[in-house]
Amino acid sequence: MKASAYRLAGAVMLVASCSVSAQQSGGAAPDISAGKKRAAVCFACHGENGIAKIPATPHLAGQNRSYLEKALLSYRGGQLRQDPTMTAMAKSLSDADITNIAAYFSLLTRMDTGQTAVETLETRERIKPVSTVQYAAETTPATAPASPAMATNQTAAEPRTGDTIFNTYCTACHTTGAAGAPKLGDQAAWMPRINQGKETLYQHALQGIRAMPPKGSCATCSDEEIKITVDYLVAKSRE
Numbered sequence: 001m002k003a004s005a006y007r008l009a010g011a012v013m014l015v016a017s018c019s020v021s022a023q024q025s026g027g028a029a030p031d032i033s034a035g036k037k038r039a040a041v042c043f044a045c046h047g048e049n050g051i052a053k054i055p056a057t058p059h060l061a062g063q064n065r066s067y068l069e070k071a072l073l074s075y076r077g078g079q080l081r082q083d084p085t086m087t088a089m090a091k092s093l094s095d096a097d098i099t100n101i102a103a104y105f106s107l108l109t110r111m112d113t114g115q116t117a118v119e120t121l122e123t124r125e126r127i128k129p130v131s132t133v134q135y136a137a138e139t140t141p142a143t144a145p146a147s148p149a150m151a152t153n154q155t156a157a158e159p160r161t162g163d164t165i166f167n168t169y170c171t172a173c174h175t176t177g178a179a180g181a182p183k184l185g186d187q188a189a190w191m192p193r194i195n196q197g198k199e200t201l202y203q204h205a206l207q208g209i210r211a212m213p214p215k216g217s218c219a220t221c222s223d224e225e226i227k228i229t230v231d232y233l234v235a236k237s238r239e
């Protein structure tokens with residue numbers, strides 16, 4: 001597998017990579033071809049085209065770039081995500097590697113075969129989406145030893161806010177549009193949904209609808225918290 005990954009690496013360079021990377025870049029511009037070379041070890045499982053080759057492995061093609069970076073940082077940090085394979089893979093990546101690899105996979109499109117994000121939902125349900133909230137805790141362990149509390153705060157008596165739930169559990173899809181999710185603040189996408197009435201929205205959020213997983217895959221969310229988060233989404237996405 002390694003051999004084939006290396007054989008393919010370099011054979012097909014992303015022609016458009018430079019202009020796209022410049023446009024997407026937040027900080028230093030990522031080096032897409034370096035990312036692709038470094039990612040050769042990942043292709044055995046995630047596919048050179050970002051479509052996973054092994055069951056229960058997430059597709060990476062077209063995934064949001066900063067989401068990929070955060071996921072890799074989380075595996076490398078070992079607090080927010082633990083997976084024997086991915087922790088080991090991520091440990092050997094430098095910050096620059098992570099930036100470059102994330103840029104590479106984010107530029108690939110999910111093509112062919114109907115192997116779209118929908119089919120990764122099973123995997124999605126198992127994998128906890130990374131969020132900016134968690135990321136902040138992960139990157140500042142010295143000043144934020146409170147992460148165990150964060151991890152177990154589903155036991156708190158007070159329901160969490162819509163903002164908190166959204167940024168932890170819903171953002172992976174509803175900020176990026178992954179799986180065809182309507183984006184937060186996208187009125188055109190939300191108004192017809194809002195017009196269904198709140199009870200219908202609650203029901204769809206709680207029970208799932210098409211590629212929207214039940215409770216957005218938040219196993220620790222109470223029904224009340226999901227409803228609060230739907231209210232938050234609606235408030236941010238109307239008019």
Ligand code: HEC
Pocket residue numbers: 038039041042043044045046056057058060068071072081082083085086089090093101126127
């Ligand atoms: C042996 C197979 C294997 C290899 C090699 C591998 N991965 Fe993974 N990867 C997985 C599996 C399985 C998961 C799901 C882990 C989990 O449940 O958290 C995963 C998860 C991920 C995720 C999280 C995706 C998401 O949707 O949250 C990223 C990003 C990722 N891998 C990137 C990489 C990169 C970059 C490399 C190479 C440096 C790599 N992987 C190598 C199997 C692999």
Ligand code: HEC
Pocket residue numbers: 124129165166169170171172173174178179180181182193196200201202204205209210211212213215216217218221226229230233
């Ligand atoms: C794995 C991706 C994913 C996650 C995570 C996710 N959603 Fe969704 N969501 C979707 C998709 C896709 C749709 C559009 C479904 C359709 O209409 O085909 C959707 C639609 C919705 C709708 C509109 C339903 C309707 O009737 O039109 C609501 C409300 C919603 N999501 C709430 C949430 C909340 C709240 C969370 C977090 C707790 C969340 N979602 C997490 C993918 C996701």
